[in-house]
Amino acid sequence: MKFYDLSRSMCEWERLDEWRGKIRTALAGNQAGKISPFHLLSLPGMTASEQRACAELWMKPRIEASAMERLDMAFTFGVSARPKIRLGYLSCDFHAHATSLLLVELLESHDRERFEIFAYSYGPDDGKGMRERLKKSFDRFIDIQGLSTSEAAQAIHGDEVDILIDLKGYTQATRTAILAFRPAPIQVNYLGYPGTLGGDLCDYIITDRFLTPPDSADDYSEAFAYLPDSYQPHGREGPIGARPTRAEAGLGEEGFVFCCFNQAYKITPDVFDVWCRLLADVPGSVLWLLKNALAEGNLRNEACRRGIAPDRLVFADDKPQIEHLGRLGLADLVLDTLPYNAHTTASDALWAGVPLVTCAGDTFPSRVAGSLLHAIGLPELITDDLEAYYELAFDLATRPARLSEIKRKLAGNRLSTPLFDIRTYTRDLEALFETIWQRYRDGEPPAAIGRIREPEGEPLDLQEEIELSECEES
Template sequence: MCEWEHFTDSAPHMRALLARNEADKLPPFLLLAEPGMSAREQFACSELWTRDRLAASRIKRERLDFRFDLASREKIRVGYLSSDFHDHATALLLIEMLEAHDRAHFEVHAFSYGADDGKLMRGRIRSAVDVFHDLSAITDVDAACAIHQAGIDILVDLKGYTQGARTGILMLRPAPVQVNYLGYPGTLGAGICDYIITDPFVTPLASAADYSESFAYMPNSYQPRGRKGTIGPKPSRADVGLPETGFVFCCFNQAFKLTPDVFDSWCRLLGATTDSVLWLLRSEYAEGNLKGEALSRGIAGSRLVFAPDMGQEGHLGRLQLADLVLDTAPYGAHTTASDALWAGVPIVTNPGETFPSRVAGSLLRAVGLPELIACGEQDYFDIASSLAADPTRLETFKARLQQDRFTAPLFDVAAYTLALENLYETMWLRRVADLQPAAIWARTPRPHAF
C-alpha cells in the first residue's frame, strides 16, 4: 500500500521476533523486501519458520518410510513442483527451458497443485513435459506418495515461501534429491532442499553460510529466458497515458518492493530531469499514497503515470516506450527485469548482499551490460541521471541490447538448459555415490552415465 509513516518500525519488530525465537510469527518472504535485513537474518527466519513444521512432519516421514531406487538408469526423472503452471511469471520464464529438455537423458514431470486457468500457457506446459500430475485436490501426504510412486529422482521446487506454497510436500522428502529453484530468491532452511540453483553473482561462494542449500552454479545467470516471447506492436504514448514528450523512467515492480529510500532517488531523478515522468504498475491500494509521497518530495503527483496489468505480448510492446527502467532494493526486479531487457530497454540496478537484491545485476551481466550495475545509492542516481541527460549514450545501450538479443547468454535457452541438465546430472551422480550435497558448477561435456 506504500503507507510509509511507520516504515522504520518494521525492521526492529522483525528482529525482536527473531531474537525471541518465536516460530510461526514471521513469514520468511517478508524479510526479502525489508531494507537492512541481511542474508544471515533471512536464513535465521527460514530456520525458525520451518522448525516446528519439520518436527511435525517427522512422524509422517517415518510412517511413509520412502525408499529410493539408486540403480543405474537410462534417464534421470526430474519433477517440477509448483502451483504456477498457468499464465504466471514463473511459467513465462520456465516454458522454453522445459521445451528444450533433452528427452534422451531426462524424463520430465510437472506436479501441479494450482488451478487450471484454461489459458494457452497451461496447455503449453502440459505439452512440454512427459507427464503432468494434478495434485490440487489431494493432501500433502498423498502428493508426496504420488511423487515417490512416479520414481522422481530430482524434485525441483518452484515456490519456496511464496503465495500458495505447499512446502509440507517437500518436508516429507519424497525424492532422493530436492532442489530450490527460481520461485523463491532465498534459502528455505535446513531439511527442505539439498541444492539451490544460482549463479556466482547472485550468491557469491563467500555467502554459502547464509544458505541451508548447497550452491548449484549456472555459468551466467540462474534465471532462464528464451527467445520466443512475442513483443507486441509499440503503441503510441497517448495510447498508454504517457505525455507526448519527455523522458520516461519506468518500474513495473509490484508495490511491495517500493521503499521510501528508493522513492527518494526516483523523485530526485524526476526533479533533475525536466519534463520527465515515472511510469509505474497500477495498484489500487498504493496509487494515491505514492502521489502523496511524491508531492511531499516536491514532485507533482501528475508526473506519476500508472499502467494497468495486461497480457505478456502487449506488456512487452508497451515497454518499448520506456527510456530507462529503474530497479528497486532490497527486493529488485526479476521477471520484470528480463522483460525490459528482452524489449530492448536498459535497467539500472543497485545490488545489495541478498539474493533478491542481486538478480537484475545477474541479468545485466548475462546480457553484456555490467556498466548499469551501480555501486551504491549515489552511483545508482548518477548512472540514471547521466543516461537521462545523454540521449546518445542511452541509445548506444539500447542498440547493444537490440544487437545482442539473439546472441547474449541471457536468452540462449539451449545453452542454459544444457548447463542446468549438467547440474542435475552432477547432483544425481553425487547422490548415487552417497556424497553429501556440496557446491557444484555446471560443466560440459555432460557425463551421461547414470
C-alpha cells in the same frame, strides 16, 4: 503480519522501522512460525543470515507437526537403473504466471533422451492457454491439488522421482511442507523463491556466481549449484506486441520516461527518494509505474512530499504479456528496486530492448537484475549504492548519446549473449542435474558444484577453478 502485507502493498512506509525491529526481536527470541520468510525479502536492512534464520523458524512448527507422519512413511530410495534421470517439477504456477513464462521454453528444450520430465501441480488452470502448452512439454502432468501433504509426498515417491525441483519456496500458495517428507532422494530449490528455504528441505539451490558469491554460503542451507551465466531462464519465442502511441499508453508526447513495473510492495522510501530526485533534476520527465489501486494515492502523496507534482507519476493498466512487452518500448530507462530487484520484469525489459539500471545489495533478491545484466553483457548498468544509482540514471537521462549507445549495445547483445540463449541454458542446467545425480549415486554429499564461463572459451568446472586459484595463490 497481515497488516504488514497490506501496508507494504499500499506503500505505507511510516512503520517500516517498527516492523523491522519487531522482526529482529522475534528472530532473536527464536519465535517459531511467526513471520513468513517472504516478508524479509523486500524489507530494507535485513541480511541474508536473518533471512535464513526466519525460514528455519517459520518451518519449525510445521515440521514438528508432521514428525510422526513422516516417521511412519520413512521413505527410502534405491539407485535407479533407468537410463534417464527423472525430474519432478513441483509448483502451483503451471498457468499464465511469471514462473511459467520464464520456464516454458526450457521445459520444451529438455533432452528427452536423457531426462524424463514430470510436473506436480497444485494450482488452478486459469484457462488462458499456458496450462495446455505446459502439459505438452512434460512426459507426465500430475494434478496433486486435491491431495493432502502426505498423499502428495507419497505420489511423488511412488513415481520414483530422482530429483524433485521446487519452484515455489515461500511464495503465495506454497506447499513447502511436501519437501519436509523428503519424497525424492535429491531436492532442489529453483527459480520461484529468491533465497534459502533453510533446514533440510533442499539439497541444492540453482544459482550463479554473481547472485550468490561463494563467501555467502553460510547464509544458505542448500549447496550452491552454479550455472555459468545467469540463474534465470528466458526463451527467445516470446512475441513482442505492436508498440502503442504514447497517448494510448497515457504518456505525454514529450519528456523522458523513467519506468518501473515492479509490484508496489518492492518500492521502498529510499528508492522512491532517488526516483523523485531524478524527476526533479530531469525537467519534463515522468515515472511510469504499474497501476495498483491500493498504492496509487499514497505514492502520489509521497511524491508531493518530495516536491514532485503528482501527475508526474503515470500508472499503467495490467496488460496481457504480448501487449505489455510491446508498450515497454515507450520507456527510455527502467529503474530497479532495492532490496527486492526486478526479476521477470527485468528480463522482460531487456527482451523488449529497454536498458535497466540496478543497485546490487548483499542478498539474493537484491542481486537478480545484476545477474541478468552480466549475462547480457551490460555490467556497466550495475551500481552498488543508491548515490551511484542516481548518478548513472541521471547521466543516461541527460546524455542522449550515451543512452543511445547503451541501447545499441543491448540490441546487439540481445541474441548474441547467454541471457536469452535458452538451448545453451538448458544444456547447462541439465549438466548440473547430471552432476547432482552422479554425486548421489557415488554416495557423495551435496557440495558446491557448477561452472563459470571464461571470457574466451568453454565453461570451467568449479573444482577446476578452485584448483587454479590455489595454484595462483601458492
